[in-house]
Each structure stands twice: as C-alpha cells, then as structure tokens.
Amino acid sequence: MKYDVIVVGAGVAxxxxxxxxxxxxxxxxxIESKPRSRIGDKTCGDAIGVHHFKELGWYPPEETIDHRYKGVKIYSPSEKYSIIVSGEGVSVNRLKFGQWLLKRAEDNGAVLLDKHVLLGVKFNDNGIQSIKVKELGKPGLKELVADAFIDTSGAKPALRSKLPLEWPISERPYMTDYNIAYREVLEINEPVNDEDVDYAVIYLNTIIAPGGYWWFxxxxxxxxxxxxxLGVVWGVDDYNPRHNYNKYLKPRFKGKLLHAGGGMVPTRRPLPTLVWRNVGVAGDAAYTVNPVHGGGIGSSLQASAIVAKYIGDALEKGIVDETTTWQANKEYMQAYGAKQAALDILRMYLQKLSNEEFEWIMKNKIVDGKSIYDLGTHARLIEEVVHGISSMLRLLSKPTLLNQLRIVRNYMNKVKELYLDKYPETPEKLYEWMEVVEKTYNEYRAQIKYDPGQKVKW
Ligand SMILES: Cc1cc2nc3c(=O)[nH]c(=O)nc-3n(C[C@H](O)[C@H](O)[C@H](O)COP(=O)(O)OP(=O)(O)OC[C@H]3O[C@@H](n4cnc5c(N)ncnc54)[C@H](O)[C@@H]3O)c2cc1C
Incomplete structure (x- = not known):
C-alpha cells in the first residue's frame, strides 16, 4: 500500500x-468514497466556458456534452431587462464527463480505490506519512503510505481540514465565503422560449437568491x-436554498424530475498556498472557484494540472515540500488566482446590492455584455469601463453607487497586484504576505460595511 502520490477525491480536480x-x-x-459507477455524478449547473478547454489544450469527447451555449443571458429582478454576454459554452453531462476523466487516468496507470473514505492522517517530519481509510462495508481501516498527497475532496476538504492549523494551507474560511445551492434537472412540460434555449440564463433576484443568483x-x-x-450566501439569516426553490421556482417549472440535489460552492479568493510540505490542494478544496459566477469546473481542472505538474517535478528531484513545489503557486496566481482574488472584492460588493439597485443598473444600461465579459475574464474594471460607468452614475446623480464603485476598483487593483507582482518568491515570505492580504480585505470589508460573520467549524 505504498504509492508515489495519493489523490483524495475523484471529482474533476x-x-x-x-x-x-x-x-x-x-x-x-x-481515494473516493463513492462507488465507481457514480464517479462524476455531481450536483452542479453543468455549464462551462469553452475557453477553459482551449487553455487546457484538450477537449472532452462529444458524447460528454449535452448542449451548447452562445453565451450567458442575465435578467434583471423584474425580468424586464436583460444583458447578453457572448462567449461559447457547453453543458456537460457530469456523469459521463467524470467517467471519461476516470478512464483517462486509469488508462495511464492510476489506481482507483472507490468506496474508500479518508478518516485519518499520520504525520512525520516531512509532512504526511500515511492516511487511514475505511473501505465501506468492510471491517477495519487500511493505512496507505505515499511520498506526496493531493487533496481534491471538494468544498468540505477531507484532508486539508486534518492538517495542523499553523500550516498556511489549512486556512479556515468564513461561512459567507460559500454559497449553498439547490438544483433540479427536469423534463419540463412547457419548453423554454426560443430565444433563451441557446443561453445559460442567470436571474438576479435578492429575494429568491440572496447573496447569489438563480439559474435556468x-x-x-x-x-x-x-x-x-439557486445559490444563497451561507451563514446569514438561515437562508435555505431548497426552501426558496420550492417557494419561488417549483411553481414556475412543472415537469418530470430527473435529478435533485444540493451542494456548497466556495466563492472567495484562493488559498494563500496550494502546496505545503508534501501536500498539494486543488479544486473546491483550494477554493479555486470563480467568486462571482460560482463556476469551478474549468478552474479546478486548471489548478489540478498545475499542482500535479509541480508535485511530479518535485518527486523527480526526490524532495516534495513547499520549496520544491512553490512555482505551482506563482503559476496558478498568474493563470487564475489573482483574477479570483479581485473578483472576491467585487463579489462582496454585489452581495450588498438590492433588487432596486440591480434593476436600476440594468434599466439604465450602466454595464453591457462586453464590460461584464472583460470583468469575468480579466477581472479588470478597466479604466475605460469605469470611466463610462462613472460618468453615467454622475449624470444620473447616484453618488453612493459612484463612491462605492471607486472603492471597489481601488481594492480590485490592490489585491490583483498583491496576488501577481507581490506574491512571495519563496515560502519563507508567505506569512508576512498573508498578513498584508488579511489587512487589505479587512479594510475593504470595513469600507463597504460587509460583515463576514463566523468562520467555518471544520
Ligand atoms: C449546485 C452547484 C452548481 C454548480 N454549477 C456550476 C456550473 O454550472 N459550472 C461550473 O463550472 N461549476 C459549477 N459548480 C462548481 C463545480 O461543481 C465545482 O467547482 C467542481 O465540481 C469542483 O470539483 P472538485 O473536483 O474540486 O470537487 P468535487 O467535484 O466535489 O469532488 C470531490 C470528490 O471527493 C470525494 N470525497 C469527499 N470527501 C471524501 C473523503 N473523506 N474520502 C474520500 N472521498 C471523498 C467526493 O465524493 C467527491 O467525489 C457548481 C457547484 C454546485 C454545488
């Protein structure tokens, strides 16, 4: 039971x-707790931008794709106004996609231990020496030894949460750093209106989905x-996504239920480091999701490829620790993490807007599809866009929104710089950098009066 690497969790990452x-x-x-036949079966919106596969340099086979989108369509709370953000996307069949990813890993020699649950960790001077797993339905525990471990066990990280708190890879999030979501897959009696069938449709509505959005x-x-x-912010006012679904969406979408389920999505900046000692983290376990739209399939794939590459290089060198794998952080922050950190700033601001404000912004065409696309792909409130929005807000006498926008832009730029140019060159400098990051986010939260609430207990 000795491996080079043990990967905990058989999701996409x-x-x-x-x-x-x-x-x-x-x-x-x-190591995966589900049985082999259910690998891939994840409660998800299933939508992913095709640009992710372009960046990864591979495409999943056609039989794993259920549908294609021309872009995302966003509706205002009254549903009178909408914005189209163009960009090719697909709806993946998560079960088939997962099974294909599994076959690809197994064809290359990876071994699956399905129906195995991680229960414990044993440490040595180098980090983790072994893990204890239980095979479901069998007595006793197994001890599995490896030179390196990767935690890809999802939004409630099974391995990372068992690591010493003083390791920076163990950073605990706030509950408000998550959206809790519920969704159904249905065969509906009344088909969608023709115009919307080619889009992943998002509805902004703070009554139906406070701190999130609902989707179709x-x-x-x-x-x-x-x-x-729909997704709602976790830990505030006991919001319950299933309750809201039953109240607001069920009466609207009648038909045959094909699948129902709930889940959690981290919607925050990435972990300060994706590697520590002989451990790597990727996917939801490392908070690699886009904080604004909650899409995490593409970034989980991207982060896992980066972490695996540097762990592989370190194994070849014979030492796996944060020094030999540090470049994984530099590469991830460049590729996606800095954008995520900036979008976390925007996410908190958006969570404070009311239905009236969303309605007003969309009615007055303060933002268009192009600026939303720029925000989503590059996390820049580009000067041109800000200038346009600012003059519009001034013209329409909205001083509060204008001032807040200035704060948001300022902090988006600040944190982007922190995660790009100022990200530490070596692990020794990480703690100092984390303090600056913490201070910057706290300052921002205070300025926009965002209460992050309690930290999670795991
Ligand atoms: C309702 C909802 C809608 C979403 N919609 C979208 C969307 O439309 N587009 C998009 O891109 N993203 C979406 N996301 C996010 C996306 O699903 C995730 O970001 C992505 O699937 C994360 O992949 P992962 O491999 O990191 O984790 P997961 O897919 O969660 O995989 C983790 C795996 O680890 C296993 N595991 C956990 N604990 C243990 C343990 N102790 N022992 C053994 N195995 C364990 C689990 O069984 C699971 O198979 C959505 C998420 C939710 C909840």
Whole structure:
C-alpha cells in the first residue's frame, strides 16, 4: 500500500491530477468514497466556458456534452431587462464527463480505490506519512503510505481540514465565503422560449437568491430538459436554498424530475498556498472557484494540472515540500488566482446590492455584455469601463453607487497586484504576505460595511 502520490477525491480536480501524474509514470492511487459507477455524478449547473478547454489544450469527447451555449443571458429582478454576454459554452453531462476523466487516468496507470473514505492522517517530519481509510462495508481501516498527497475532496476538504492549523494551507474560511445551492434537472412540460434555449440564463433576484443568483440552464436543443437552481450566501439569516426553490421556482417549472440535489460552492479568493510540505490542494478544496459566477469546473481542472505538474517535478528531484513545489503557486496566481482574488472584492460588493439597485443598473444600461465579459475574464474594471460607468452614475446623480464603485476598483487593483507582482518568491515570505492580504480585505470589508460573520467549524 505504498504509492508515489495519493489523490483524495475523484471529482474533476482529482481525476485530472491523477491523469497528469500517472501519465508521467508515477504510481498514483485515487481515494473516493463513492462507488465507481457514480464517479462524476455531481450536483452542479453543468455549464462551462469553452475557453477553459482551449487553455487546457484538450477537449472532452462529444458524447460528454449535452448542449451548447452562445453565451450567458442575465435578467434583471423584474425580468424586464436583460444583458447578453457572448462567449461559447457547453453543458456537460457530469456523469459521463467524470467517467471519461476516470478512464483517462486509469488508462495511464492510476489506481482507483472507490468506496474508500479518508478518516485519518499520520504525520512525520516531512509532512504526511500515511492516511487511514475505511473501505465501506468492510471491517477495519487500511493505512496507505505515499511520498506526496493531493487533496481534491471538494468544498468540505477531507484532508486539508486534518492538517495542523499553523500550516498556511489549512486556512479556515468564513461561512459567507460559500454559497449553498439547490438544483433540479427536469423534463419540463412547457419548453423554454426560443430565444433563451441557446443561453445559460442567470436571474438576479435578492429575494429568491440572496447573496447569489438563480439559474435556468437548458440541457438539450429543444429546451425541454433543463437544469434549474439557486445559490444563497451561507451563514446569514438561515437562508435555505431548497426552501426558496420550492417557494419561488417549483411553481414556475412543472415537469418530470430527473435529478435533485444540493451542494456548497466556495466563492472567495484562493488559498494563500496550494502546496505545503508534501501536500498539494486543488479544486473546491483550494477554493479555486470563480467568486462571482460560482463556476469551478474549468478552474479546478486548471489548478489540478498545475499542482500535479509541480508535485511530479518535485518527486523527480526526490524532495516534495513547499520549496520544491512553490512555482505551482506563482503559476496558478498568474493563470487564475489573482483574477479570483479581485473578483472576491467585487463579489462582496454585489452581495450588498438590492433588487432596486440591480434593476436600476440594468434599466439604465450602466454595464453591457462586453464590460461584464472583460470583468469575468480579466477581472479588470478597466479604466475605460469605469470611466463610462462613472460618468453615467454622475449624470444620473447616484453618488453612493459612484463612491462605492471607486472603492471597489481601488481594492480590485490592490489585491490583483498583491496576488501577481507581490506574491512571495519563496515560502519563507508567505506569512508576512498573508498578513498584508488579511489587512487589505479587512479594510475593504470595513469600507463597504460587509460583515463576514463566523468562520467555518471544520
Ligand atoms: C449546485 C452547484 C452548481 C454548480 N454549477 C456550476 C456550473 O454550472 N459550472 C461550473 O463550472 N461549476 C459549477 N459548480 C462548481 C463545480 O461543481 C465545482 O467547482 C467542481 O465540481 C469542483 O470539483 P472538485 O473536483 O474540486 O470537487 P468535487 O467535484 O466535489 O469532488 C470531490 C470528490 O471527493 C470525494 N470525497 C469527499 N470527501 C471524501 C473523503 N473523506 N474520502 C474520500 N472521498 C471523498 C467526493 O465524493 C467527491 O467525489 C457548481 C457547484 C454546485 C454545488
């Protein structure tokens, strides 16, 4: 039971990390609590921008794609106004996609231990020496030894939460750093209106989805099969996504229920480091999700490829620790993390806007599809866009929104710089940098009066 690398969790991040390492010839085990046949089956909106696959340099096979989108359509709370953000996307069949990722990892030599749950961790001077797992339905525990471990166990990280708190990779989030979500896949009686069938449709409505949004993502060309759900901020006023779904969306979408489920999505900046000692983290376990739209499939794949690459290089050198794998952080922050950190600033601001403000912004066309696209892909409140929005707000006498926008722009730029140019060159400088990051976010929260609430207990 000795491996080069043990990957905990067979979601998109774990299966991709296992593939990258196994294809380099490493001896990789994947630990997964679900049975093999359910790997991939994840409660999700299933939508992903095609640009992610372009960046990864590979495409999933056609049979894993349920539907194609021309872009995202965003509706105002009254549903009178909408904005189209153009950009090719797909609805993946999560089960088939997961099974394909699993086959790809196994074909390259990775070993799956399904129905195995991680329960404990044993440490040595180097970091983790072994993990204790239980095979479901069998007595006793197994001890599995490896040179390196990767936690890809999702939004409630099974391995990372068992690490010493003083390791920076163990950073605990606030509850408000998550959205809790509920969604149903339905075969609806009334097909979607023709105009919306080609879009992943998002509805802004702070009554139905406080601190999040509700979505309507068609899953086939006729628009009869749909993925409908909503996310709400966690830990505030006992918001319950299932309750809101039953109250507001169920009466609207009648049909045959194909799948129902809930889940959590981290919607915050990334972990300060994706590597520490002989441990790597990727995917939801490392908060690699886009804080504004909650999409995490693409960034989980990207982060897991980066972490696996540097862990592989370190294994070749014979020492896996934060020094030999540090470049994983530099590369991830450049590729996605800095944008996420900036979008976390925007996320908190958006969570404070009311239905009236969203309605007003969309009615007056303060933002358009192009500026939202720029924000989403580059996290820049580009000067041109800000200038345009600012003159509009001035003209329409909205001083509060104008001042807040200035604060948001200022802090988005600040944190982007922190995660790009000022990200520490070596692990020794990390603690100092984390203090500056913490201070910057606290300052910002105080300025926009955002109360982050309690930290999670795990
Ligand atoms: C309702 C909802 C809607 C979403 N919609 C979208 C969307 O439309 N587009 C998008 O891009 N993203 C979306 N996301 C986010 C996206 O699903 C995730 O970011 C992504 O799937 C994360 O992949 P992962 O591999 O990190 O984690 P996961 O897919 O959660 O995989 C973790 C795996 O670890 C296993 N595991 C956990 N604990 C243990 C343990 N102790 N022992 C063994 N195994 C364990 C789990 O069984 C699971 O298989 C949504 C999320 C939710 C909840």
């Amino acid at each position: 774990g299966l991709n990390a296992a593939f990258v390492l196994a294809s380099k010839g490493f001896n990789v085990a994947i 993502f068609p899953k086939n060309p006729s628009g009869k099969i749909v993925n409908v759900g």
